[in-house]
Amino acid sequence: MSSTSSVDLLNWLRRLHVMTVKEFLQLLRDAVLLIFIAYAFTADIYLAGAGVSLQLREAALVILDHDKSASSRELLSRFMPPNFRITGEASHPRHAMDLLDQGDAMAVIDIGPAFEKSLISQEPATVQIQIDTTNSVLGFLASSYAQQITGKYGLEIALKKLGAAGGNAATGPVILDDHRVWFNPNQNDAWFMSISELLTIITLFSVLLPGAAMVREKERGTVEQLLVAPLSAFQIMFPKVLAMTTVILIGCAISLSVVIAGIFHVPIKGSLTLFFAVTALYVFTTAGLGLFISTIARNLAQVGMMTVLVFTPMLFLSGAWTPPEAMPAWMRTVMYASPLHYYIDTGFGILLKGAGMDILWDEVLEMALLGSVIFGLGMWRFRKQFE
Amino acid sequence: MNIRRISAVAQKEWREIVRDKVFFSLAFIVPVAMMILLGYGLSMDVENIPLTIVDYDRSALSRDYAYRFIGSRYFDFKGYTAHEHDLRVLLTDNRVRAAIIIPPDFEKNLLAGRPSAVQTLIDGTFPFRAQTTKGYIIAINSAVSMDFMTDHLSRTKGISIQKARELLHPVILETRYLYNQSLKSIWSLAPKLIMLILMISPPFLTALGVVREKESGSIYNIYVSTVSRAEFLIGKIFPYLAISLVNAVILFLLATGLFGAPFKGNVIVFFASTLAYVCCTTGIGLVASVFVRTQTAAMIVTSIITLVPAVLYSGVLIPVFSLEKTAQVVAHLLPAMYYTNIVTACFMKGTGIAYFWQDVLVLAGYAAGLMILGYLLFRKRTSS
Numbered sequence: 001m002s003s004t005s006s007v008d009l010l011n012w013l014r015r016l017h018v019m020t021v022k023e024f025l026q027l028l029r030d031a032v033l034l035i036f037i038a039y040a041f042t043a044d045i046y047l048a049g050a051g052v053s054l055q056l057r058e059a060a061l062v063i064l065d066h067d068k069s070a071s072s073r074e075l076l077s078r079f080m081p082p083n084f085r086i087t088g089e090a091s092h093p094r095h096a097m098d099l100l101d102q103g104d105a106m107a108v109i110d111i112g113p114a115f116e117k118s119l120i121s122q123e124p125a126t127v128q129i130q131i132d133t134t135n136s137v138l139g140f141l142a143s144s145y146a147q148q149i150t151g152k153y154g155l156e157i158a159l160k161k162l163g164a165a166g167g168n169a170a171t172g173p174v175i176l177d178d179h180r181v182w183f184n185p186n187q188n189d190a191w192f193m194s195i196s197e198l199l200t201i202i203t204l205f206s207v208l209l210p211g212a213a214m215v216r217e218k219e220r221g222t223v224e225q226l227l228v229a230p231l232s233a234f235q236i237m238f239p240k241v242l243a244m245t246t247v248i249l250i251g252c253a254i255s256l257s258v259v260i261a262g263i264f265h266v267p268i269k270g271s272l273t274l275f276f277a278v279t280a281l282y283v284f285t286t287a288g289l290g291l292f293i294s295t296i297a298r299n300l301a302q303v304g305m306m307t308v309l310v311f312t313p314m315l316f317l318s319g320a321w322t323p324p325e326a327m328p329a330w331m332r333t334v335m336y337a338s339p340l341h342y343y344i345d346t347g348f349g350i351l352l353k354g355a356g357m358d359i360l361w362d363e364v365l366e367m368a369l370l371g372s373v374i375f376g377l378g379m380w381r382f383r384k385q386f387e
Numbered sequence: 388m389n390i391r392r393i394s395a396v397a398q399k400e401w402r403e404i405v406r407d408k409v410f411f412s413l414a415f416i417v418p419v420a421m422m423i424l425l426g427y428g429l430s431m432d433v434e435n436i437p438l439t440i441v442d443y444d445r446s447a448l449s450r451d452y453a454y455r456f457i458g459s460r461y462f463d464f465k466g467y468t469a470h471e472h473d474l475r476v477l478l479t480d481n482r483v484r485a486a487i488i489i490p491p492d493f494e495k496n497l498l499a500g501r502p503s504a505v506q507t508l509i510d511g512t513f514p515f516r517a518q519t520t521k522g523y524i525i526a527i528n529s530a531v532s533m534d535f536m537t538d539h540l541s542r543t544k545g546i547s548i549q550k551a552r553e554l555l556h557p558v559i560l561e562t563r564y565l566y567n568q569s570l571k572s573i574w575s576l577a578p579k580l581i582m583l584i585l586m587i588s589p590p591f592l593t594a595l596g597v598v599r600e601k602e603s604g605s606i607y608n609i610y611v612s613t614v615s616r617a618e619f620l621i622g623k624i625f626p627y628l629a630i631s632l633v634n635a636v637i638l639f640l641l642a643t644g645l646f647g648a649p650f651k652g653n654v655i656v657f658f659a660s661t662l663a664y665v666c667c668t669t670g671i672g673l674v675a676s677v678f679v680r681t682q683t684a685a686m687i688v689t690s691i692i693t694l695v696p697a698v699l700y701s702g703v704l705i706p707v708f709s710l711e712k713t714a715q716v717v718a719h720l721l722p723a724m725y726y727t728n729i730v731t732a733c734f735m736k737g738t739g740i741a742y743f744w745q746d747v748l749v750l751a752g753y754a755a756g757l758m759i760l761g762y763l764l765f766r767k768r769t770s771s
Contacts, residue, residue, distance in 0.1 A: 033684040040691050048699060050713060055518050057709045075558070100565060101738045103728060106706065119557055126559045133567040134735040135706060136575040137431040143562045144522055151529065154558035162540070162554065173497045173539050174532035175452075176504040179521055182478060184511035192514050197695070204690060212683040219603075298409065300602075300682035301595040305413035307686065308591060312694075313424040321698060323516045325463070325484075326432040345481055348512045353479045360480075 016235050023213065023243035040201045041251035045259045049194030055187075056141045058085040062105040064096055065089065069116035075127070075153050079109065083145045100132055107131045107142055119157060183352045190264040191352065196320050198255055199347050202248055203340055206283040207311050208303075209244040210237075211290030215303045218294075233383045241287040248283050249276060260351075269354030278346050278364060285339045285371030288378050295381035314338045339374075342367040392614050396622025400596065404626055414592060418584045418634045422641050425580055430572055431704060433519040435463040437483045441471050446494035452505075452531060456487060461523045474508060484510040485520050500539055566735040574649065577642040578734040579703040582726050584638060585661070586668055586697035589631040590689045593672030596627060598685040601676075610767045617762055624669055631665045642734075651737025660729045660743075663750040667722040668693070670757025677764040702727040725749045 028034065061084045065072050079086060087105060090096035099105040110128040118125035129146050133139030184191050214237070217223040226236050253276075260266045289310065297303040316322065317331060318340040324332065335341045342363045349355035349363075357364070405411050440453050457464040465483055468474060477483045488506040496503040507524050511517040533555060540551040567574050600606040609619050635658070642648045650657075672689055679685045698704060700714060701723035707715060718724045725746040732743045740747070 030681055030684055032679045033681065033687060036684065036687050036691060040687075044691060044695065047714075047717065048695065050711065055515050055709070059706075060708050101732075101736055102742055103731070106708070122554075122557070124553065124559050125557060126561055128561045128563065130563045130565055133564040133570055134575055134731045135702075136567055136570045136572045137433075138706060139564060139567070140570055141519065141522070143564070144526060146562070147560055148522075148525065148529070150558050150560040151556075154556055155533075158555045158557050172502065173500045173535040174502045175497075175528045175535075176502050177507070177525055177528045178504050179507040179509060179524060181509045181511035181517050181521070184514060184517070187511060187514040187517060189514050192512065200695070201691075205687070208686055208690075209683070212686065216681075216683065299407070299599075300686075301407070301410050301599060302413065304591055304595050304682070304686045305410060305417050308587060308690075309413065309417050309420055311690075312421055312587065313428070316425055317428040321704065322429055322431055323433050323513060325436060326430045326434040327428050331428040349479065349481070352512050355479045359476065 012235070015231055016239060019231065019235055019239035020242055023239045024246075026213070027209075027243055027247060037205065037247065037251055040205075041198075041255040042259055044201065045194050045197045045255050046263060048197035049190040049259070049264050055082075055189065056138045056145075057082050059083065059106045059138070059142050059145075060085060060087040060104065062086075062088050062090050062096055062099050062108045064093065064108060064110040066113040067111050067115040071116040071119055071157075072111045075111070075150065076109070078149050078153060079146070083142075096130075100130065103132075105132070106138075107146070109146070122161075188264075191266045194260050194264050194266065195348060195351055196344075198252065198260065199340070199344060200315055200320055201255075202252060202279065202283065203286060203315065203343075204311060205248050205251075206244065206286040207290045207293075208307050209247075209290070210240045210287040211292075211294040211297075211303050211307065212300060213240045213244070214291055214294035215297055215300050219299050233379050237291055237379060237382060241284060241291070244287060245280055245283045249280060252276070252279055266351065268351055270350035270356065274357065275347070275350045278343070278350065278360075278367075281364070281368060281371060282339060282343045285367055285374060288371060288375035289339070291378035292374060292381060295378060295385055314340050319344050336366075337370070339367055339370055342370075388615070388618060392618045393622040393625075396614060396619055397625040400623055401626045404596075404630075414588075414630050415634065415637070418588050418638060419641065421584050421587075422577075422580055422638055423645070425583075426573065426577055426641075426646055429576060429580075431515070432572055433516050433523075434461055436461060436485055436516070436520050436523075437465050437481075438462040438485045438487070439465050439468045439474070439477060439483045441468050441474070441486065441488045443491040444489050444493035448494035448497060449489045452489065452493070453487070455527050455531060456524075459523070459527065461520075478508065478510050481510075484516065485524070487524075497535055500543075573646045574735070577646040577648040578730045579701075579727060581635070581638045581642060581661075582664075582701060582723060582730050583697055583703055585631065585635060585665060585726075586693050586701070586723055587690075588634065589627060589665055589668040590672030590675065590693050591686070592630065593624060593627045593669050594676040594679075594685040594689045595682055597623060597673065597676035598679055598682050601680055602682055616765055616767060620673065620758075620762060620765060624673060627672075628665060628669055631669065632662065635661045635665060648734055650734050652733030653739070656740050657729070657733045660726070660733075660747045660750065663747060663754055664722065664726040664729075666754035667726075667750055667757060670754055670761060671722075673761035674757055674764065677761055696721050697723045700724065702731075722750055722753050725753075 058081050061079055063076055063086055065076065076086065090099060090108065096108040100108060108130045110130070112126060115125050115127070127150060131139050131142050181187060217226065261268055293303060293306045293310065297306055317327065317335055318324065318338045320340065324335065346360050346363050349360055438456060440456065442449050442453060456462050468477065468486070471488055474486045478486065486508040490503060490505065493503050505528065509517050509520050536555055537548055537551045540546070540554065541548045544551070564570060600609070643650050671693060675688045675692065676685055679688055696717070700718040700721055707718045707724055710718060728746045729743050732738045
């Protein structure tokens with residue numbers, strides 16, 4: 001009795017092994033696909049990390065200085081990088097407006113002819129700034145930076161005057177702002193962007209590859225062979241996911257060591273073993289989503305469109321590129337169903353914050369639960385569609 | 388070139404698309420669903436930042452100060468924390484993104500006219516959010532400081548509060564917001580979503596359509612037929628172009644109707660430019676499809692060469708001038724940036740074609756270039 005069951009198990013494992021080898025061969029023989037996987041895990045992540053910053057930097061500022069005094073020059077000299085960059089001087093308001101219309105300037109600062117005179121005579125001196133708010137968030141940021149710069153300049157002038165009259169600024173009742181930014185002290189965008197891009201690429205491959213591999217069998221009719229073979233649904237599906245997961249984990253390792261730690265010097269604080277374990281779990285979860293899609297779709301073109309339908313909102317709304325806190329509450333609730341939502345927290349948590357399982361256990365658990373539900377649904381649908 | 392042969396290919400392709408009901412519906416559902424989901428959900432606004440406060444002073448003044456943050460819509464107050472040792476876990480577990488530590492003697496120092504240092508800890512994993520959060524904190528702190536200074540000045544000098552405030556604010560900055568006076572995010576976003584979606588969807592459709600024939604082998608019918616390369620490609624692309632143009636109109640209606648984005652430009656000019664852009668993105672799909680043999684590869688290739696660059700290098704989230712030099716070069720090499728300029732000009736600025744004819748020209752040139760490239764690379768012989 002026990003010998004037959006061990007033979008059964010051996011057979012079961014042998015079939016699983018044969019299927020896994022088949023999946024690897026099929027994947028490795030598509031050269032273009034492999035080249036693009038390699039590109040995605042290296043060059044693409046490098047491009048995203050090297051050049052892209054989501055912060056407002058060097059907003060193109062055009063000046064209209066009617067005063068041309070020492071004071072106006074002093075004020076203008078404070079509009080400098082990183083937040084602003086003076087790109088030119090307009091001769092006339094109309095010229096300035098043209099530059100704004102063409103998109104060559106983001107803001108125009110206009111200093112009236114009596115600026116210095118008003119400052120000396122202690123009358124309010126007015127400065128105008130016009131800001132292009134076609135991008136509302138950045139327009140608002142530019143305006144608050146300009147407000148900070150002029151406020152500070154004004155206060156210094158006021159205190160200098162009052163100082164001459166006996167007031168004292170350094171010991172005044174002010175709040176000394178002492179802020180510290182943790183986990184990325186220098187606000188290096190490359191750290192964020194490269195990791196974000198890596199998580200995106202992993203997501204893309206783990207939704208698309210297993211689902212596509214499944215539907216290809218349907219489209220070509222080879223799935224009929226698999227169905228008449230002594231294979232269970234699990235033995236058909238699991239090797240596909242296993243092959244893709246291996247490829248994705250290898251790509252992930254290359255990308256972490258060569259690009260993220262190698263080129264961008266991201267200090268990897270947490271345990272890499274934990275990161276790879278969580279990534280494997282995540283790939284399985286998301287692959288379940290791809291397999292589920294593959295049971296609904298009849299051909300690859302449908303898989304493609306459905307993937308876009310699932311992948312794009314997942315990517316944009318889980319917090320990979322945008323701060324998730326500002327989303328409407330109902331949308332945030334929907335995103336609890338997105339595995340990427342948990343993966344972003346754990347990924348950044350392990351890599352940048354050095355978090356361990358003691359802190360991340362709840363996210364990992366939720367991801368695992370979500371994964372088993374999705375994977376289970378996929379298997380159930382797979383069996384059902386051929387009945 | 389023979390119009391009849393082109394139309395035969397186009398008709399065959401059209402039938403193939405329409406008969407796959409699921410695919411045909413998805414071709415329209417995907418752009419609409421993306422527009423609605425992203426329109427409501429995608430936002431670069433930094434609001435509701437989870438915040439905790441450690442108050443060592445526990446005075447009336449420190450509570451007033453804390454309330455400046457608690458009452459702000461930019462912060463989502465998660466309760467006081469007893470000791471700063473606990474902050475590390477809270478920040479690491481994403482339960483808060485910022486923490487403010489009010490020192491002991493906060494009230495005593497300020498009332499005595501001495502400064503008081505307030506420490507702030509910010510989660511820096513997402514630099515954009517950290518930078519904006521820092522901006523909010525600096526703004527609140529300097530407003531509070533200004534109030535204390537004004538108070539102090541009026542008491543020590545014996546002048547009115549009003550007068551003291553004027554003395555401390557010698558320079559007044561008047562801000563005028565152009566093109567989007569009420570700073571509505573959705574007005575900025577909706578037009579750019581048209582750009583984004585038309586970047587993602589047409590190449591996908593086209594690449595899948597062409598590669599499908601290669602993978603299933605039905606392309607041999609074309610190889611042995613009298614249809615020339617150009618006739619085949621034009622006929623093949625035509626239905627996808629038509630679908631994408633219909634989508635462009637739907638997206639335009641959603642942007643203006645559902646999201647209420649103002650459209651100030653010329654509709655005809657806008658759609659002419661959109662045609663050039665859709666030809667571009669369809670062309671990207673065409674060129675991608677020439678290189679790959681399987682539909683899986685086609686999907687991966689098109690999504691990597693369109694999706695990520697369209698988000699990062701197009702000006703949808705970040706303006707092109709804020710990019711590094713290399714990234715600016717990349718941005719200029721891709722069509723998305725030019726169309727973003729056009730969309731912004733037509734929707735928000737209401738400027739005429741005189742301001743963006745170069746962008747239209749670049750797009751048209753780009754489209755022509757891609758089509759020619761696709762034509763040159765497409766062979767009616769299999770390579771192996």
